[in-house]
Amino acid sequence: MGDLERELRDLSTWLETPEPPDVRAQVRERLHRPARRWRPLAAAALAAVLVAVLPPTRAAVADVVSGLLRFAGVSIAVSPEQTTPSGVASPLPGQRVAGLDEAQRAVRFPIRLPAKLGPPERVLVADPDPTGACRVATLLYDGGALRVDAFDGRLNLSFHKEVIPPGAEWVEVNGDFAVWVDGPHVLSYVDRAGTVHKESARLAASTLIWQDADVSYRLEGARTQAEAIEIARSLR
Structure with missing residues (x-):
């Protein structure tokens, strides 16, 4: 306690x-x-x-009975043991490669770059609505092993994670709360209708989750928690 x-x-x-x-x-x-x-x-x-x-914009609701955490557009469920995705990992809905300027025009939030990492090797946008506005922008580094997913934090859930205890822990980014998920965990995408796509889930690396000015971020693949926080703090 x-x-x-x-x-x-x-x-x-x-x-x-x-x-x-x-x-x-x-x-x-x-x-x-x-x-x-x-x-x-x-x-x-x-x-x-x-x-x-x-x-609502800073809701960090932890249900300690069911082991469910909802934070910054991501839900995290605690499982007793590590599971392996049963399906074949697939791209997010409507995912495509875009130039940085094109990606910025495709989303309704500012795309910020981590100064610690510099320009991304590739940029992806995904899940467009009927007007063509995309829900997620992804910056890829180190051949895709390190990635930053940015999405509108005012929208409904976008990602669902399943972790084994101790699961997630509270940390801090620029004075605000963040969540660090240590170690591999199952990651599923939650579409605009609220459906969790477990059939196309993948095994994700350690991840830092935080929110800034109604934009939510997932930084996946950093070697340590300290490195992840340093990268997050360098967003410009």
Whole structure:
């Protein structure tokens, strides 16, 4: 419970309520109060409080009972053991190669480049809507072993991950919360209709997930957590 309590105390700084009553002070007081008989119920009760008061654009909702985390357009489910995708990994819907300028015209959010990595070797855009606007832009480095996926964080879920314990951990990028998924894990795409495409899932490498100005990011393939955070901080 020690790690969970520390994470919840950190999350308390995000508590916002647009209208009265303002429960932030009471929640913070409860989080910092010495744990007594409420400790066995802390996980479920405080998770429910966080669901109620976190603003939608920064929603980081952890259901500690079901082992499901939803953050920045990505859902993460904890599995008891590592599984191998049963299907054949396939590109995202409508995926195509594009020049950087063309890719920027194809999406409705700014494409930012990591100064730590420089210009990408290839750029992909995917999942266009009926107007042709794409949902995802991907920057590829190191022959595709290192990739940055960017997508509109205001949209519904875009990716689904299945990890084994300890699964995901909270970290920080530029003062905001992020999630680090250590080690290989199954990655599925969630289409615009909300369908999880497990039949075309693939095994993904360690990944950092964060959000900035309503744009969500997945950095996959960094060698260490520290390297991933350094790359994320260098987005320009």
